Amino acid sequence: MRKSLFLVVLCATMLWSCTEQSSTKEPVKSKENAITRENRTQPDFSPGILTEEILWHLGRVSDPQVSPDGTKILYAIKYFDYKEDKGNQDLYVIPVTGGDPVRITSDAKDEFDAVWRPDGKKIAYLKAGKSGVQIWEANPDGTGCKQLTKVENGVNGFHYSPDTKHILYTSNVQLDQKIVDRYPDLDKAEAMIYDELMYRHWDYWADGTYQHIFIDNYPVVGNAAELMHGERFHAPVPPFGGMSEVAWSPDGSKVAYCAKKMPANEFAKSTNSDIYIYDLNTKETINLTKENLGYDMDPVFSPDGSKLVWWSMKTDGFESEKHRLFIHDFNTGKSEDYSTTFDQDATNFVWSPDGSGIYFISCIEATYQIYKLDVATRNIQKLTDGDHDYNSIALAGEKLITVKTKHSLPAEIFAVNTQNGQEEQITFTNKEYLDQITLAKTEKRWVKTTDGKEMLVWVILPPNFDPNKQYPALLYCQGGPQQSISQFFSYRWNFQMMAAHGYIVVAPNRRGLPGFGSEWNDQISLDYGGQNMKDYLSAIDDMAKENYVDANRLGAIGASYGGFSVYWLAGNHNNRFKAFMAHCGMFNFESWYATTEELFFANHDIGGPYWSKPRPKSYDFSPHNFVGNWNTPILVVHGGRDFRIPYTEGMQAFNIAQIQGIPSRFLYFPDETHFVSKPQNAILWQRECYRWFDHWLK
Secondary structure, rough: OOHHHHHHHHHHHHOOOOOOOOOOOOOOOOOOOOOOOOOOOOOOOOOOOHHHHOOOOOOEEEEEEEEOOOOEEEEEEEEEOOOEEEEEEEEEEEEHHHOOEEEEEOOOOOOOEEEEEEOOOEEEEEEEOOOOEEEEEOOOOOOOOOOOOOOOOOOOEEEEEOOEEEEEEEEEEEOOHHHHOOOOOOOOOOOOOOOOOOOOOOOOEOOOEEEEEEEEEOOOOOOOOEEOOOOOOOOOOOOOOOHHHEEEOOOOOOEEEEEEEEOOHHHHHHOEEEEEEEOOOOOOOOOOOOOOOOOOEEEOOOOOEEEEEEEOOOOOOOOOOEEEEEEOOOOOOOEEEEEOOOOOHHHOEOOOOOOOOOEEEEOOEEEEEEEEEOOOOEEEOOOOOOOOOOOOOOOEEOOOEEEEOOOOOOEEEEEEEEOOOEEEOOOOHHHHHHHHOOOEEEEEEEOOOOOOOEEEEEEEOOOOOOOOEEEEEOOOOOOOOOOOOOOOOOOOOHHHHHHHHHOEEEEEEEOOOOOHHHHHHHHOOOOOHHHHHHHHHHHHHHHHOOOOOEEEEEEEEEEHHHHHHHHHHHHOOOOOOOEEEOOOOOOHHHHHHHHOOOOOHHHHHHOOOOOOOOHHHOHHHHHHHHHOOOOOEEEEEEOOOOOOOOOOHHHHHHHHHHHHOOEEEEEEEEEOOOOOHHHHHHHHHHHHHHHHHHHOOO
């Protein structure tokens, strides 16, 4: 339950964290000035609505970890100071029953990926220092900080073994030659040499290192065993793989991990990751999922170690297929799909204490809810309802601890009763700030599509909405393409922000989005310019009939696949829209295919290379084919370090608009990736977005 904000701040300011050199029993104040809730640049709340500055003032709650005795929650909050163009993440502890959160660190460097030691007597986390990112350990109140590892290339992630005899960590190892290794006299040469694909991925260039798993004794003695010695593959799987892909057996004798053990050229074309079981006693490794050709990810052992659950996709190359719930029984040696009659995804698995059930998260009708599988009967029960997203789960007795978001609620920690699904809010990190502004209201609308289906559309109305007035409207085009328009709270694509600028937001869950069955999700592949584009137009046309929508002031906005959607609509909208904004979108399928890195995505969704015979029909949907129809102002945004969709795609779109004399603007971020993450860059992104639409739609 919520307590006085004054007490929260008082408790948080009484504790300090240690510096890198400290190994004392008492907390030591950092020598640097940490960005905290209290010492940041304060935004102006007087407008009474959400602004870019207020958005970046909100604390970002993440990663709740329940103590072994089930009484406390360890979690992180990151605060930013946009004028300093940086942020800082600290660790907090709060009772599972709610109450006053206590900040247990306040170092100027982020503490992240924090966990409880299995006996609950220590916490551990990652922090960067002079020796790179290392594992640190402290008492549960933040005192007694001590650096636990001194790994040469730093630590990427870690797990204690359940019996606390070992600690497992991941680190990069150099396996390929550097320039100076080949030419010792050219030690100042700056170049990269590649002989195969995957030389760059999402936002980084391959440097000849590979992320591997190591196991050391605990306490650390610095003599770790490498599980995949000398093998040129990564575990966990890049680019986003984390420690959810690595799991200890309850007795500490085995480790399950995920990897794509294949040559780089095949890696670029395949999604066939497997789950491997490493035995600490025999030093042997087996491939548990070699029969399946798609993704196999995020293994979790049952409490007695007799079973393993993970999510699996059946098709090689399809990255957005149904996440099936698979269980392997080590006693029988069989692996089975327990979700054959459940036409939804299943992720974020947590076993019940007796191993009879599994809690998990699934998307349904653009919300993320908690479900439970009865292992014996294979019956799946939906535990929660409502327009919200539950984004993680951890068990604490009869409660599930989760992070919840809504369009009107940044991430906060909630407890959900495992028996009846009732929830209770545990943290109130941003209540003080949200209470000072008027938030937009989200409405759920069902729209008939051109093929007679019912499509869910979120409609976000401006703060202080007056149905007797007319407002401009923005059609929001989702990325992915198979990524739900759920009840997320984004710090860039923020519906509250769009509405606060006076726009009605129309966010359709068009064809190709999860939560409405596999047929709805899968239909978009090979049909990029087809039914899902008709769905977009059905949504905006339906809204344009409302008296409070000005049909002469419509815009469209989107990123990634949403950016492609905007480019495609620019040549096929029949003068519906008066302004566009495309961020990191695919513009020319031929140039994109030849410069992107994850070829499995292009091969599955586009149909393969453009020189194939016969030529895949999907290339007919490429937006560059329709630029002769362009006649509408367009803002193009791209990041220089976006290797998923290289920035040259945005350059082509902007150049062609300029050549044709169409009002256009190019916003380019040299150091940003597929996402804009630096505070001032992100605020600039927001300001330029609304400067553009305000000019053309108001």
